[in-house]
Structures are given as C-alpha cells and as structure tokens.
Amino acid sequence: MIRNLASLALVAAGTSIAAAVPAAANDWAGPYIGIGGGYGMTNTRTNAFITDFLDEAVTSKSGQAGNGGFLTLSAGYDHALFGPLVVGVFVDYDFSNIDTGFSSLLAAETGHFKVGDQLSVGGRVGYLVAPTTLFFSTFGYAHSDPSDMTINYNGSKLRADLGSFNGYFLGSGVETLIGNGFSLKAEYRYTSMQAENADFGFGPIAVTNGVKPQIQTIRMSLNYRFGDGKKDVVDNSIPPITSSWTGPYIGVGTGYSVAQKREDFGPNAGPFNNPVSNDGGFISASVGYDYQFRQRFVAGAFADADFSNLHYSDTNSADDGTEFWSSRGGFKNILMVGGRLGYLTAPDTLLFVSGGYANAGLGETLLTVNISDPPVSGVLYDAKRLSGAFIGAGIETKIWDSLSLKAEYRYIDLESATLEPFPAHIDPDIQMGRLSLNWRP
Numbered sequence: 001m002i003r004n005l006a007s008l009a010l011v012a013a014g015t016s017i018a019a020a021v022p023a024a025a026n027d028w029a030g031p032y033i034g035i036g037g038g039y040g041m042t043n044t045r046t047n048a049f050i051t052d053f054l055d056e057a058v059t060s061k062s063g064q065a066g067n068g069g070f071l072t073l074s075a076g077y078d079h080a081l082f083g084p085l086v087v088g089v090f091v092d093y094d095f096s097n098i099d100t101g102f103s104s105l106l107a108a109e110t111g112h113f114k115v116g117d118q119l120s121v122g123g124r125v126g127y128l129v130a131p132t133t134l135f136f137s138t139f140g141y142a143h144s145d146p147s148d149m150t151i152n153y154n155g156s157k158l159r160a161d162l163g164s165f166n167g168y169f170l171g172s173g174v175e176t177l178i179g180n181g182f183s184l185k186a187e188y189r190y191t192s193m194q195a196e197n198a199d200f201g202f203g204p205i206a207v208t209n210g211v212k213p214q215i216q217t218i219r220m221s222l223n224y225r226f227g228d229g230k231k232d233v234v235d236n237s238i239p240p241i242t243s244s245w246t247g248p249y250i251g252v253g254t255g256y257s258v259a260q261k262r263e264d265f266g267p268n269a270g271p272f273n274n275p276v277s278n279d280g281g282f283i284s285a286s287v288g289y290d291y292q293f294r295q296r297f298v299a300g301a302f303a304d305a306d307f308s309n310l311h312y313s314d315t316n317s318a319d320d321g322t323e324f325w326s327s328r329g330g331f332k333n334i335l336m337v338g339g340r341l342g343y344l345t346a347p348d349t350l351l352f353v354s355g356g357y358a359n360a361g362l363g364e365t366l367l368t369v370n371i372s373d374p375p376v377s378g379v380l381y382d383a384k385r386l387s388g389a390f391i392g393a394g395i396e397t398k399i400w401d402s403l404s405l406k407a408e409y410r411y412i413d414l415e416s417a418t419l420e421p422f423p424a425h426i427d428p429d430i431q432m433g434r435l436s437l438n439w440r441p
Helices: 001-017
Strands: 032-052 058-081 085-096 098-104 107-116 119-131 133-153 156-179 182-191 196-198 207-212 212-224 247-264 275-293 297-308 310-318 323-346 349-362 367-371 377-382 384-402 404-412 417-419 425-440
Touching: 032 098, 032 182, 032 247, 032 275, 058 133, 058 212, 058 247, 085 133, 119 156, 119 182, 119 384, 119 425, 133 182, 133 384, 156 196, 156 323, 156 384, 182 384, 182 404, 212 425, 247 297, 247 310, 247 323, 247 404, 275 323, 275 425, 297 349, 323 384, 323 404, 349 404, 349 425, 384 417
Parallel strands: none
Antiparallel strands: 032 058, 032 207, 032 212, 058 085, 058 098, 058 275, 058 310, 085 119, 098 107, 107 133, 119 133, 133 156, 156 182, 182 212, 196 207, 247 275, 247 425, 275 297, 275 310, 297 323, 310 323, 323 349, 323 367, 349 384, 367 377, 384 404, 404 425, 417 425
C-alpha cells in the first residue's frame, strides 16, 4: 500500500513540473475530460438475523471494513461566474475493486462482498483562492453496479445477490492549472448508499438484511480543459502572491479519518477474527518550518497533533430490542512528525508530498454482556499507543502573503501489536483527508 501511494505521489509531483502559464478566465470555463485513480475504504453497517434462534436474534455492526483501489474516468463542464466563483457539473465512472469482509457472530458467519463499479453525477461550487487554484465542494447522486455477497456458514458457501446500490456523495478538493490546458485535481469524497437486503435462501437460518455501505475515497486526476474559446485575462481582483515561502508557520485545521484493523483472537475464534472499521472527525494543530530553494522548490519539516475519536460498535440483540451483548472502542488522538518536498506551479501554489513518523492512541475496547444476571461489563483489550509511518500528498495556496490554505491526504500504516487481556493481535491502518489554515509571521 505504501508503495502504491508513493507512486501516486510521485506521478502527481512529476506531472506538476511543467511550465506554468498565466491563467486566463476561459481556463476555468468550458468542457473538460479527465483520467485518474484513487484509494477507498468502506465502513459498512449491517444487520443480520436468524429466525430459529431466540425468536429472530439480531446482530448489528457499525464497522464492517473493506478497502481497495479504483481507476476513474470523468467529464464535466464549468462556468466562471462573477469574480472568483466557479460552478460546474460533472460525471465520473469508477472501475473499483473495493472488497469488504463480513462477519455475523450469532450465525458464526464470515464472508465477503464487493461494492461494484460506481457512477457519480453531480455538481460543484468553487472559489479561486489564486488565479491558478480552485478550492471546491462537490455533491450529487451515486449508483453502484450489482454486488454479490458470499458467506461461509457451517461449512457451506452461500451466495446472495445484493443488487445495485443508490445513494449520494459529498466531497471537497482542490484543482490547480499546470499549463498547456492541463490541470491536476485532488478530491476527498464521502458516499453513503441506501441499505439493501440479501437473502441467502437457506430456510429460516442466516438471512442478512440492512447492508449499508459508506465509502470514503481519495482521488486524483489529470484533466484536459478545452476552454470556452475566449481570450479573457485572469480576474485581477485576486492579487498575485510574491512573498517567499521560507519561514515558520502555525496552523489549525479539521478533517475526517477512517481506521481499519484486523483483529485476530486465535485459530478457534471464528467470526471474531475479522477486520473492523472505525471512523470520525478531528481537529488539528500544527507547527512547521519551510525553506524555499531554486525558485520553485520548497522543503520543510512539521509536527501535527490531531484531537480525534474514531469510534466503532458491535451490538447483538433480540428482535424486540433486548440487547444480549455489545462491544465498543476506537482510536483516539494522533501525533505526526515529518517532512515535505514541494514544487511551486505558481508563486502562490505549492504541490507537495509528505512523510514521516506517526503515533496513534487506541482506546480500551469494552465488552458488555446483558444475558448474565447481573450484567457484566469489562475490558476486551487494553488501551495502547501504536507507532508507525505516514505518507501523503497535497496542495497549499497562499490567500495572502501571511495566510495559506492547505488540503492534504495521508495514509498511516501502524505497527501490529498483541493486546491484553483477551489477548488480541491487531494490524491497523488509517486514512485521512485534512484541511488547515496556516499563518506565517
């Protein structure tokens, strides 16, 4: 995974090393086409029930985990409004391979399902923070091709057709012109699909319903913009930035993270041994120092502290809502120290790759059993801080000489660990999209 992300970052950096030309208003208007790719993680919520056990016992999980890459093709049309505002419509088609592990403890089921290739149709609203750099938000309709679910139940392999999923997406990103009609776009996107049913046709046993995928992707694409044929000069209401990037800075920001960890409780644990997904937002504080050299290159070092709570829950209950047992846990605050290397596509716009050391806090995972009298609650495994490494890529644009806006994607690969007292062996990783505002004195 680190190798794939590093390759993507190098491609992005290499693509940006082109002769940037002054932007014209028509550069942000008219049709465009694009090709790219990315990486996605699913956090699928499921409800499974068994009709011959305790009058339809129900197990609900908020974090069935999956991940995989995709290739995307896109086409769109943008229109430059007054001043720095840009609006547009677009269509994307993702050829995806995102595989999700599935487990249901009541029926001792384990299995897999894939979210099929995805079509997204939507719009975007953007703001030119610099003549060559557009920050934007996206929204629209999402549809995935039919998906199959396969489970292993008591030595038998059962298959169900989930059908297609429909839902919506929200996203945000940044696009920068790199010259000769080309632009480079990076976007974080959250997609929520409606719940679908899967009936395995196995009599009264092992019927699964309420499969609801939530997909979070980071995507990068190279676009060719045809323009609208006009010769308009750039909107001069956006002043050019000429100050150096050399010097210290501090920043505050926010973002969203998805964590996945493979839990292994031993060879006899059955469906307990499966990936689980945690997700949640965070706020971030950062400090760093950059040094500009050879006119277009910037190198720097930084430290970030993310105050986060990536939660997870697993509940088993009767169909009347009576809870049998549940478990809850998640990741807490994350610290990162690293460096970055960037290329200035314009004096005010920096494309960069980043990497370094990461340390994340895994909170206690608590187990509550209500079928005993009295109910019992205890620690499934203890809290622990885990070390690892991260790699990322992003873009930073100066709004004024002393204020800049930065958007970045990071992937964190944490060390595997054995946790007590159960014990459990875990192997976690985290992906995050982050947006920060930085001040340079």
